[in-house]
Structure formats: structure tokens, C-alpha cells
Amino acid sequence: MGCERMEDKSSYHIVYDKLWQDIKKRDPLEITKVRAVSYDNDSRQFGVIFFDEAYILDCDQKTICRKADGHVPDAMAKIIILNYLASAQPLPETASRWVSIKEIPGGMIFYSAFYKTAISVLIEAFGYHSGLLMTVSRPLGGKIGPFGDKSIVFRAFPEMPLCIILWEGDEEVQANATILYDPSIVHMLESAIIIDLGVYLAGRLKKMAVF
Structure with a gap:
């Protein structure tokens, strides 16, 4: 084709x-x-x-x-x-850590929209079905991470990791989620595209989820 x-x-x-x-x-x-x-x-x-x-x-x-x-x-x-x-340019050395969208330049301004279009999508799809997150993540290369009740590390591109963290909810505790990035991403994508990347991944995972 x-x-x-x-x-x-x-x-x-x-x-x-x-x-x-x-x-x-x-x-x-x-x-x-x-x-x-x-x-x-x-x-x-x-x-x-x-x-x-x-x-x-x-x-x-x-x-x-x-x-x-x-x-x-x-x-x-x-x-x-x-x-x-x-945007391809040589990458400077960055600290080996994870950062939230709020720590990305311009991220705070768009956090409310990011929450609605990415974080809330993850909570709705997987907040009470955390095991399903791993299942739908495998075709996209997702690997188990070390955070929360369930966390999955992806590589959007080979040198660009990002991590979804999920805290599963129940009758007493509300579910929650977040998306973290490697700080080097600010040298590889524009800030608006970094936000789009999280939105894209959340939406794709939700589409792949089968209840």
C-alpha cells in the first residue's frame, strides 16, 4: 500500500x-x-x-x-x-531526571488545556483499569516504569523518553495521572509540540483500550 x-x-x-x-x-x-x-x-x-x-x-x-x-x-x-x-540540532547535556509539563517553557500557561486533553483522558480510560494501560502500551514499545501504581515509559523517538504515571482510584480514592518528560525534549521539539505529544499519546492509548 x-x-x-x-x-x-x-x-x-x-x-x-x-x-x-x-x-x-x-x-x-x-x-x-x-x-x-x-x-x-x-x-x-x-x-x-x-x-x-x-x-x-x-x-x-x-x-x-x-x-x-x-x-x-x-x-x-x-x-x-x-x-x-x-528542529534537529546537537543536544546539550541535561540532568538525568523527569520533568512535568509545568517545567517545560510555556507549559504552565497551557496546563489547564493539557490536563483536559491529555491527563483527564488517561484518568477516564485507565484510572480504574490500570492493568489495561500496560496491555495497550506494548504495541507502542511501552515498558514498565518505577512510579505510582502503574507507570509506563515510552520512547516517542529513540532518544526521546516520556513516562505516563497512573494512580488507580477506587470507591474512596480518586484516580490520578501525569505525564513526565526527559528535560532534553526542550531541545528537540517546540514547546507547543511537546504538549501535543502528550495529547497524542493519551488519545492513541485511549483508542486502543478495549473494555
Whole structure:
């Protein structure tokens, strides 16, 4: 199955084209040196691993599709993947710790919206079904983490970990959740895209949940 050409005229189309322009202006070797991606000079295609799945980015056709079956990711995933390449720069050393969205530049401003579109989605889907979180996380490369009642560490991209933490609720205790990032993410994605990444993961996990 081949990659489909993006034809929608929604608001993100301008951003999509701009990110492709930014990528195509750069020497692909500059990107592959600082990001865990591959590039084929003959086909002019990047190979990117996104949540443990291989994707092909065709620079001529400006398309993105999953290598295994040609599946085209949704709009948010496309923008995240393109931003990851377009923002590729050498990474400075950062402390080995986890940070919340509130510690990301600009994160406090958007925390209320982030809670509604990411955290509350996780609580609704898994707050009283914590075992289900691990089940649906496996296809995305999720590994058991050390926090809360249940925590799962993902790699959005090979060098970009993030962690979902869940505290399961019951009749007396309200369920809760959070998403943590490695601080190096601020050097790999724009702040708005970091927020989108959490929203995307929460939404995808919820869609995969089967009760």
C-alpha cells in the first residue's frame, strides 16, 4: 500500500508545508548526525522510528507513512514527526531526571488545556483499569516504569523518553495521572509540540483500550 498524498485544507496544512520546506532546505546529513534517523539519497526518504513503529518520510512527495503497511498517521502525529526533524540540532547535556509539563517553557500557561486533553483522558480510560494501560502500551514499545501504581515509559523517538504515571482510584480514592518528560525534549521539539505529544499519546492509548 503506497503513501497517500495529504489533501486536506485544514489549518495545520500551512504548518505542514512550512515544516517540509524547513527540512528540505537542510543537508540531510546534518539531520542524521544529530537525530536517530536514516536517509536514503536515491529515494530521498528519511526513516524515522515513532513510538516503536518505522515511518517513511518522502521528501519529494511530502508524504509520511508507516513502513509496514503504508498507514498514514493522523495530522497531529505528522506535525510531531516533522517538527522532530526540522528542529534537529546537537543536544546539550541535561540532568538525568523527569520533568512535568509545568517545567517545560510555556507549559504552565497551557496546563489547564493539557490536563483536559491529555491527563483527564488517561484518568477516564485507565484510572480504574490500570492493568489495561500496560496491555495497550506494548504495541507502542511501552515498558514498565518505577512510579505510582502503574507507570509506563515510552520512547516517542529513540532518544526521546516520556513516562505516563497512573494512580488507580477506587470507591474512596480518586484516580490520578501525569505525564513526565526527559528535560532534553526542550531541545528537540517546540514547546507547543511537546504538549501535543502528550495529547497524542493519551488519545492513541485511549483508542486502543478495549473494555
